[in-house]
Amino acid sequence: MEIPSFKDICRxxxxxxxxxxxxxxxxxTVDGRTMTIxxxxxxxxxxxxxxxSNMDGIYVxxxxxxxxxxxxxxLPPHGNILTLDGKKxxxxxTADEGGVYSITLERNxxxx
Numbered sequence: 220m221e222i223p224s225f226k227d228i229c230r231x232x233x234x235x236x237x238x239x240x241x242x243x244x245x246x247x248t249v250d251g252r253t254m255t256i257x258x259x260x261x262x263x264x265x266x267x268x269x270x271x272s273n274m275d276g277i278y279v280x281x282x283x284x285x286x287x288x289x290x291x292x293x294l295p296p297h298g299n300i301l302t303l304d305g306k307k308x309x310x311x312x313t314a315d316e317g318g319v320y321s322i323t324l325e326r327n328x329x330x331x
Contacts, residue, residue: 230318238287238319250302254290259283280328282308288318295322 223231238244244255260282282303288294295301299310301324308324 226317238285248302248304249284249286249291254286257285259285279325281311281323281325284320284322284324286320286322288315288320291320294320 238255238257240246240255243257245258246253247256247258249256284303294313294315295310297310297313301308301310301322303324306326308326310322311325312321312323314321
């Protein structure tokens with residue numbers, strides 16, 4: 220029996236731990252496809268920063284999304300439009316973190 224490498228174990232853990240719906244993962248619709256992702260909603264931090272420096276009622280809503288590279292497909296380029304749960308976002312930043320993509324999305328919002 221072959222002993223799995225550390226990289227093999229990490230790849231397996233992407234879905235069995237980090238993206239597991241019983242642990243951190245949640246189902247969302249990304250560009251029309253349902254997949255398990257982890258969302259880190261940075262809206263409140265960004266809103267506070269923007270509202271302190273820009274009181275015109277517009278702020279940027281930012282969301283950091285983690286998804287399996289295998290499930291997602293090619294890493295989207297910076298500046299692309301991505302739809303998350305029916306809302307369009309601009310891809311602000313992307314990184315491949317060993318089989319997990321981290322994708323920062325942003326969109327302008329108004330304060331109401």
